[in-house]
Amino acid sequence: MSRSLRRGALAATAIVFSIAALSACGAGNDAQTLGVRPDNAAVSVDDVKIQNAVVITQPTPGVKGPAVVSATVFNNGRQAQTLDAITLPGTxxxxxxxxxxxxxxxTVPAGGSVVIGGEGNATAVIENGTEAAKNGDAQKVVFKLSRTGDVALEAFVVRGSGYYKGFGPSEVPAPPSATPTASATPGGEHGAEHGGESSPSGEASHASGH
Structure with a gap:
């Protein structure tokens, strides 16, 4: 084989390996591209798939307040379904x-999905969230749909900070040790204006849904 032919063969082989590597990366990063965290709970029952399910508590440790369930509910069926309830068995x-x-x-439309949690999306608020869920635990969550019935999974319980900040509770009480800034600053309006910057805040709630 001539030197030019050998070079051509080597170049062709390099191209094939490059394409294969890119394809493998694309497949492996598909979940990341879709904004899905692979360590979060997912389950499929009949036409329903629930993905990216988590229970999100208050962003500041020790602060009592509501928590939320965040998830994406897919309906691969030909008829719409309603999400009638979400329960946390054992609590x-x-x-x-x-x-x-x-x-x-x-309503989860036919062939569509609904995101629960996050700004502009449906919400599922756990009113006594502090008592119901502890950070770091895996909590059983049951989604009750009108046609499929109960769909259960184990969801991680996480704090509403970092990645989950935009999906956590919209009601965020001030820490127990916090004192009103306005009372300590001459001119209450100015103090109140800057007080909001030092207190934790959660963005209004997909997610969302995986």
Whole structure:
């Protein structure tokens, strides 16, 4: 084989390996590209798939307040379903559901999905979240759908900070040791204006749903 032919063969082989490597990276990073955290809970039952499920508590340790359930609910069926309830078995938690717009049940359209948690999305608020979930635990969560019925999984319990800040509780009480800034600063309006910067805050709640 001539030197030019050998060079051509080597170049072709390099191209093939490059394409294969890119394909492997694309497949491996697919979940990351979709914004899915692979360590979060996911389950499929009949036409329903629930992905990226977590229970998110208050961002500051020791602060009592509501928690939320965040997840993405997919409906691969031909008929719409409603999410009638979310429960946390083994706890006294009450979960209040609210659609992204208006009132009534959360509807998962046929061939579509609904994100629970995050700004502009449907919400699932655990009113007594501090008592119901402990950070670091795996909490059983049951999604009750109108046609599929109960879909259960084990969801991690995490604090509403860092990656989860935008999906955590919208109601964030001040830490127990916090004192009103306005009372310590002449001119209450100026103190109140800057007090908000030093206190933890959560963004209004997909997620969301994986």
């Amino acid at each position: 006294s938690a009450t979960v209040k559901l609210k659609p992204a717009e208006g009132t009534g049940p959360i």
